[in-house]
Amino acid sequence: MKTDVQVAVIGGGIVGASVLYWLAKLGWTDTVLLERRELTSGSTWHAAGNTTYFGPYPKMTALFAGSIRTYLQAQEETGQSVGFHETGSLRLAATERELELFHVYAPRYEAMRIPFHIRSPEEVAALHPFIDVGAIHGAAHTPTDGHVDPTGATTALAQAARQLGASIERHTPVGAISKTGNKWVLETVHGVVTADHVVVATSFWAREMLQPLGLNLPIYPTQHHEIITENLPEIAALDKELPSMRDSWVSCNVRQERDGLLIGIYEKEPEFWALDGIPPDFKEELLPPNLDPLMPHLERLMERMPLFAKAGIKVANNGPMCLTPDGLPLIGPLPSMEGLWLATGFNVGIGTGGGSAEILANWMVTGRPPKGLDAIHADRFGNDIGRDEATRSIRHVYARGYHLPDHI
Ligand SMILES: Cc1cc2nc3c(=O)[nH]c(=O)nc-3n(C[C@H](O)[C@H](O)[C@H](O)COP(=O)(O)OP(=O)(O)OC[C@H]3O[C@@H](n4cnc5c(N)ncnc54)[C@H](O)[C@@H]3O)c2cc1C
Structure with missing residues (x-):
């Protein structure tokens, strides 16, 4: 193991x-991932892998586009498949106002050179025969996004980083973190590692990990469900994969998974998990599913996509998912913690992880923060936001699901 x-x-x-990969691409290979x-x-292992280019903020859309680009690049460099399905996505206009907003966003996509079309209800029906378009006003269609295999993508990134000289140590939990002189000191079960820079990419573990340094990160895990249906003959009969669908009225996303449907719900009453601390023996585990709070959403989905009403539920996965009070990740350095960088707080980490890592690695290598991305800066909440305030905001952000901001 590299020790310095x-x-x-x-x-x-x-x-x-992704961070290890981008640092290596930029020439920093004296690195180790623990x-x-x-x-x-x-x-990561249980995520659905959805990644869409739709969104109100071009800078965030660039992170999604940068992520797919990063994963495909790692695939190209290693031969390890990242399982990208370019199905495209439909973001339904459940209201007239949503359709108006899509027209506001369209020129921004043109400027980014990302294909973006506004579809009529009839066009939506042609693209996705199982959506009941009777109550929608149209959709925004981003035909070049889709979903990846999160494990395949992580493996490809790790392999590509190793090929460039980076190291990876598995089964090496980091315990205490401290600083001596200019060096960060990490205690692990295999001995001490010293480093000029440390990147904390430990998702909801980061809060407890950094508390001994006097840091108070407002990140907490919510429970998040994904439902997979039995195979459906109507889907098996299709000659091409369905586009993903996102809908603020149901507050869900739906994509094809083999010959069935995979549904992610943002329910109105989200539950947190392990607020008093992540169990030390937590492994690659799921949480017990709790479908009751999802029922009003599933009932709406039966209206929006009547095929779903015919489908048996095969799996209901409930996994912990990290959130910050505004739903955006924490990226970058922290005041008076020179050499300590955050890359945590991601709730769409598959969608935005690769692109965010490119931003962070450039920031570390050049010392210059990215332009126009203050919204994701690691220090934006300060250090004294209490648990009640943070969890109240997280609940609000989660429950808003796919609602669009009304400002333009
Ligand atoms: C049901 C479900 C579906 C989802 N679907 C999607 C989706 O379709 N698209 C999407 O973009 N996102 C999705 N997400 C969210 C996505 O899974 C996360 O945003 C993403 O996986 C976060 O990646 P990460 O690398 O930040 O964290 P993680 O994958 O949690 O990785 C953190 C790592 O840190 C390690 N670690 C912790 N403590 C230590 C320590 N002390 N020492 C060393 N290592 C440590 C952990 O073992 C872990 O491997 C979904 C989430 C859920 C729950």
Whole structure:
């Protein structure tokens, strides 16, 4: 194991692997990634892998586009498939106002050179025959996005980083973190690692990990469900994969999974998990499903996509998912913690991990913060936001699901 490095990355989910990869691409290969268990063993292994280019903020859309680009690049460099399905996505206009907003966004996509079309209800029906378009006003269609295999993508990133000279140590949990002189000191079960820079990519573990340094990160895990249906003959009969669908009225996303449907719900009454501390023996586990709070959403989905009413539920996965009070990740350095960088707080880490890591790695290598991305800066909440305030905001952000901001 390397014991003195330029950069130690802690956490081997999609985000940590992406950071290690981008640092190596930019020439920083005196690096080691330290992972408590296996790569992907936090939230990454059970994620649906959805990644859409739709969104109100171009800078955030660029992170999504940068992520797909990063994963495909790692695939190209290693031969390891990232399982990208370019199905495209439909973001339904459940209201007239949503359709108006889509027209506001359209020129921004043109400027980014990302295909973006506004579809009429009839066109939506042609693209996705199972959506009942009777009550929608149209949709925004981003035909070049889709979904990836999160484990395949993490593996490709890790392999590509290793090829460039980076190291990865699995089964190496980091315990105490301290600073001596200019060096960060990380205690692990295999001995001490010292580093000029440390990147904390440990998702919801980061809060407890950094508390001994006097840091108070407002990140907490919510429970998040994804439902997979039995195979449906109507889907098996299709000659091409369905586009993903996102709908603020149902507050869900739906994509094709083999010959069935995979549904992610943002329910009105989200539950937190492990608010008093992550159980130390938590492994690659799921939480007991609780479908009752999802029922009003599933009933709406039966209206929006009547095929769903015919489908048996095969799996209901409930996994912990990290959130910050505004739903955006914490990226970058912290005041008076020179050499300590955050890459945590991701709730769409598959969608934005690769692109965010590119931003962070450039920031570390050049010393210059990215332009126009104050919204994701690691220090934006200060250090004294209390648990009640943070969890209240997280609940609000989660429950808003796919609602669009009304300002333009
Ligand atoms: C049901 C469900 C579906 C989802 N679907 C999607 C989706 O479709 N699209 C999307 O973009 N996002 C989705 N997400 C969210 C996504 O899973 C996360 O945003 C993403 O996986 C976060 O990646 P990460 O690398 O930040 O964290 P993680 O994958 O949790 O990785 C953190 C790593 O840090 C390690 N670690 C922790 N403590 C230590 C320590 N002390 N020392 C060393 N290592 C440590 C952990 O073992 C873990 O491997 C979904 C989440 C859930 C729950």
